[in-house]
Amino acid sequence: MDLIVAKFGGTSVGDGSRIKKAAQSVVNEYMKGKQVVVVVSAVNKTTDDLIGLSNEAIGSNLTDNQKAEIMAMGELTSSRLFSATVESLGVKSQFIDPYNELWPIMTDSNALEAKIDFATTNKMFKGIEELLNQGIIPVICGFLGKGPSGEITTLGRGGSDVSAFLIGHCLDANEVIIVTDVEGVMSTDPNKIEEAELLDEISVEEMWDLATHGAQVLHPHALKYKDPLISAKIINFAYGDLSVKGTRITGPFEGDMTKSVSLYKNPISLIALVGDGMLKKSGLLAKLTACLASNNINIFGISAGQNSMTVFVEKQDSQKAYRLLHTLVIEDDVFSSLSLAEDTSMITIVSPDFAEETPGIISKITEPLRKNHINIIEISSSQTAIVVYVKLEDGKKAFELLKEVLE
Numbered sequence: 354m355d356l357i358v359a360k361f362g363g364t365s366v367g368d369g370s371r372i373k374k375a376a377q378s379v380v381n382e383y384m385k386g387k388q389v390v391v392v393v394s395a396v397n398k399t400t401d402d403l404i405g406l407s408n409e410a411i412g413s414n415l416t417d418n419q420k421a422e423i424m425a426m427g428e429l430t431s432s433r434l435f436s437a438t439v440e441s442l443g444v445k446s447q448f449i450d451p452y453n454e455l456w457p458i459m460t461d462s463n464a465l466e467a468k469i470d471f472a473t474t475n476k477m478f479k480g481i482e483e484l485l486n487q488g489i490i491p492v493i494c495g496f497l498g499k500g501p502s503g504e505i506t507t508l509g510r511g512g513s514d515v516s517a518f519l520i521g522h523c524l525d526a527n528e529v530i531i532v533t534d535v536e537g538v539m540s541t542d543p544n545k546i547e548e549a550e551l552l553d554e555i556s557v558e559e560m561w562d563l564a565t566h567g568a569q570v571l572h573p574h575a576l577k578y579k580d581p582l583i584s585a586k587i588i589n590f591a592y593g594d595l596s597v598k599g600t601r602i603t604g605p606f607e608g609d610m611t612k613s614v615s616l617y618k619n620p621i622s623l624i625a626l627v628g629d630g631m632l633k634k635s636g637l638l639a640k641l642t643a644c645l646a647s648n649n650i651n652i653f654g655i656s657a658g659q660n661s662m663t664v665f666v667e668k669q670d671s672q673k674a675y676r677l678l679h680t681l682v683i684e685d686d687v688f689s690s691l692s693l694a695e696d697t698s699m700i701t702i703v704s705p706d707f708a709e710e711t712p713g714i715i716s717k718i719t720e721p722l723r724k725n726h727i728n729i730i731e732i733s734s735s736q737t738a739i740v741v742y743v744k745l746e747d748g749k750k751a752f753e754l755l756k757e758v759l760e
């Protein structure tokens with residue numbers, strides 16, 4: 354029997370009629386013979402309102418545990434409302450919150466940004482499976498967890514998406530459906546640019562980068578639990594129909610997408626262009642990339658500072674690139690000179706930890722290299738990846754050391 358996990362965001366349960374529509378869409382799938390687990394967020398902006406109230410009343414004396422308990426009231430309420438609405442439509446349902454013995458999501462004791470204890474959580478789903486086998490629709494609070502002392506924790510703002518994918522993974526669901534207030538994943542935020550267009554599908558890898566760079570439509574940590582075999586989609590609540598297409602999230606395609614260290618197979622060369630006050634001049638980057646692109650030279654990365662720009666290209670292209678960029682330096686007064694460092698290794702480290710607030714992550718990476726006398730030529734970091742360039746002969750050793758860091 355097909356099992357789906359349907360997560361309803363705040364707007365999708367924003368008022369009584371929306372809750373009824375959402376519950377009806379769940380019942381419709383149930384009537385088609387599917388098992389459905391509902392994950393629900395707080396009604397509309399309840400979480401914001403509860404935070405606002407506590408700040409007004411208590412201010413800085415509010416402890417993290419008190420804040421988590423208060424915020425949890427949003428999901429405690431909506432799960433009860435949703436479950437009762439399903440029952441009013443003639444199907445048995447049970448709400449499940451962290452006070453319930455069937456509660457599955459266990460975390461550490463961090464009240465506001467709790468880390469999920471996956472190994473324990475994964476073993477906690479027997480009770481929910483039992484409910485499903487009895488034809489009961491479980492309605493589980495999104496966003497919440499249970500800490501080591503039985504206390505309520507929260508998974509961070511927007512965390513119900515994480516709850517849904519985690520539950521889907523642990524239950525081996527066929528599909529995870531995120532029901533929200535837009536048509537799906539769009540070419541950009543449709544509330545910022547009206548002309549945004551709907552994407553039929555997006556890969557986990559792309560979605561990860563989009564989400565870690567602020568696209569609210571899905572919490573990036575949800576994707577840690579996206580199994581390649583579980584299909585997933587983001588749809589609009591307005592249709593009141595869980596079978597609409599929306600945007601399908603495909604993949605992941607390469608092993609453990611969220612944590613990896615890779616050593617690029619070929620040597621990389623660095624070309625540094627210097628010039629006074631380069632950062633204040635517009636159009637330099639465009640000139641530089643156009644010059645290399647028109648000669649079919651692929652750029653692996655660019656870093657820019659006050660008085661210099663470094664371009665990373667494959668060693669086999671470096672002499673050609675070096676000559677082309679030299680012409681640019683001669684032609685344009687902004688540039689004064691350029692240099693070429695031919696033999697470097699490029700190591701890319703990808704980890705979800707970079708997107709979380711993890712102070713000291715860069716030093717975790719640089720420290721083992723320093724201890725082993727490996728000099729870092731360049732380092733660049735983003736929300737999802739850190740790229741380190743070292744001397745070619747240090748590449749393999751650095752790669753092994755960085756693999757250990759990630760383990």
Ligand SMILES: Nc1ncnc2c1ncn2[C@@H]1O[C@H](COP(=O)(O)OP(=O)(O)O)[C@@H](O)[C@H]1O
Pocket residue numbers: 361362363364365394511532533534535537538539540541542543544567568569570571
């Ligand atoms: N590329 C994008 N595609 C679709 N929505 C986006 C995108 N980037 C940002 N968003 C925003 O994400 C919002 C949905 O996320 P959110 O408000 O957290 O929904 P929910 O309350 O259902 O969890 C949309 O209203 C939209 O403004």
Ligand SMILES: N[C@@H](CC(=O)OP(=O)(O)O)C(=O)O
Pocket residue numbers: 361362363364394395400401427495496509510511512513514
């Ligand atoms: N209610 C929580 C959790 C959540 O995921 O909400 P939503 O799905 O409405 O973004 C919050 O506002 O952070």
